[in-house]
Amino acid sequence: MYLPKREDTDDIKKLLSSLVSRSKAITALLISREGICISKAGNVETLNSTALAALVAGMFAATREVANIVGEEQFSILLQQGEKRHIHISLIGQRNMMIVVFEDYRKIGRVRHEARTIGPDLVRILEGREKSQKDDAEDISVPEFREFALNLIDRIFVVGKEEDASS
């Protein structure tokens, strides 16, 4: 199981916050290639980060396939330009992506620069925490977790008699 250390996650948040602050972006998110939000900074209240992460991960993966078709291994940056808001997406290592949402398109150079600047630090933290995952997992009791989870499944994914479709 992949379990990051709290201090690593705090460091990631600090890096994202510094990017948001220096580039005057609205928000920055770090997501996994599986589409899960790892960390976020800036104005995150108005964005559905769960949906955004799932969509961008799918989009990026699709773009990698496009890259292969045209003879590239992958495209490391994606830019989506809108009327008022724009999105800069960059690959962080092989397993993660950073999404920066910003409004002033004249700041694109700054966004790109800041993303490039913190990229290596993010990679270093993410690689480090993968190595230490076993030590970090000690605060979870797996048998207990399983038991509670199975109870929640029984309680919430309710199966009524009328739902039986056995032939």
Next chain:
Amino acid sequence: MPHLDPTEKQIVFKIVYFGPGMSGKTTNLRYIHKVLTNKYKGEMLVLDTEKERTLFFDFFPVSLGTIQGYSLKFHLYTIPGQIFYEASRKILLVGAEGVVFVADSSADRLRDNTEMFMAMNENLRSQGIDPSSFPVVLQYNKRDCNPRLSIGEIERELGLENIPVTESIAIEGKGVMKTLQVISKEIISRFQIS
């Protein structure tokens, strides 16, 4: 491997609804989204064509509750079933902890089901996953159609043993929650910290 985040305090498992075109994958997800109360579900994303065929995927998150301080979540995805979306299917299996294989019970779709199942296994193998030890539930959907496949036909054709099987009429909601329950339990039962 599930994703666990100590800052957000969440643990997330990804479930993918796989299967041939028009077998009822999106119908499963729509029903689940309809019956779950708001506190357990997030917004459903549907990326489809004008004819309501899945173009990329459908998705929504389910939050079951908190265990040992962590929010337990399932992310439910469908894949596009049409034959020419193979690249998308491969992408969507990345990071999955379990699959519901939604088979079409129509008697004339045995080959579509088995070919898609074999393609799924090939995709899993390409990610270094052994399909024989990966949580998969085989859902025979459209049990109201005639003539229909007998339970066991798909398993026999594919040489599958001990795969959990459910029956459903997803359009009426029958068997949908049962299937979700079975795959969730399969995933949780295998959950471990290595």
